[in-house]
Amino acid sequence: MQTLSVNTLTTEEFFTAVHSLRPNIAVFDCDGTLWSGDAGSGFMKWSIETGLVSRDAADWIDGRYRAYHRNEVSEIAICGEMVQLYQGLREDELRRAAREFFVARIERNIFPEMLNLVNDLRASGVEIWAVSSTNDWVIEEGAQRFGIPAERVLSARVEVKNGIISDVLRDVPTDEGKVASLKRVGITSPDAVFGNSIHDAAMLAIAYRAFPVNPTPALIERSAQKGWPVYYPASVAPH
Template identity: 45%
Template sequence: MMNTQWNEETRDPESCKVAPSIAHSLSRTVSSKCMDYSRTEAIYPTAIQFIESVLQLAPRVAAFDCDGTLWSGDAGETFFGWELKRGVVSQEVGRAMRARYAEYKVGNVSEEDMCGEMVTMHKGLSDSAMMETATEFMTSHFPGRMFSEMKQLVQQLHGQGCEIWAVSSSNEWLIRAGMKEFDIPENRILAAKAELDHGIVTDKLVRVPSGPGKPKALREVVGKEIHAAFGNSRWDVDMLAMATHAFAVNPNPDLEATAQEHGWTIYFPDGTSRR
């Protein structure tokens, strides 16, 4: 579907002069006397329209992917390269993980396995030290990448009393550090996580929420209907499909195509564009 061209009328959230493609798609999620309910299509709303369309749903439980959805870029992969250069793990572990990552990039290692190994590679390090390292990275080496409208949306959902969960296949230390920007508490984070032994990281995984692992984690831990879900890649499709209302945010081309097929709302944050 072609991206909708917006004029000043379509940018006004109070106006009933909404472009047809907006009205058709929002018929799935927003009740309005100005809307035509005859069809369902994917849409490309502006920031204000996107935020308002979600808030009007008043979701009681919402799930957000993080990398590429709440912020630009993949914090997990970026952190991986950064920490190897910093010597956070031993040279031996670093060499092995670089080789493993190269295999992953050519398709010989699965997404879930790679994400899991990016956590268990820290075996023997303390949880507190990893949290300090992740916080340093997110504040000093990954700053300014948060999507301002997504931060605004999360804050307003908090204000509505929505129970918000962050679901990510990146390591939990990074997500815990990043969620401070969104006021999402640690007990509402489902990320790649290793078991601890007296505060020391082990090579045993608790979970790796990727692909089908995302709805699995939500069912096991949250145990409630997910009213709204937000993601940017094919690894989020299962989570989006389980939700009452799905939002493809800053989607990769494959997720954008899937969203169009399902009539899910498609939103590209300000400063991003279709790929």
């Protein structure tokens, strides 16, 4: 059986490849791509630790998350439920909590190389979008660090009525859902897409040029099949 290999770009090669495209539209996944770690599950656990959610809600999501890891709950279901977890709370409270969480747990994990790249692209007039299956409160907070406005963030979200969070899902962008979310805002063939997991593969596939960043094993395999070179920021580069 033939083993497929994948080409790994240096930082200089990565930047050159992106800038040589002269992209008009660039799309970025967030968790694992712009920063290391999973802010979605991290915020869920932090919410339980700090008592942001009730004990009943905490027990419910804990059971669902364990079932997810036993492959008994789908990716799209758990991503949606991790937003529905906050139903009944005030949205302004969630935004304050998301800001506190991001500063305490995620901000230090931002990849400097990706921050520099996004800043360079924005300075060149590139339209930047962030697409994530993590809740909109955390992703919008993180996107601010990259100068990405909330109106260009597509993330897991529920309806908010009179300032109160409901359990009515509006969007859960994961897998093919990321492509669907982009299509709804008129983006069907972005110039460059950046993602780190197999749940970004469908979105990477619609790009003129796909850039797997800090790829998971499943995405490395897909990248080898597709001939996509991969890139690792220095802090997560394999030795």
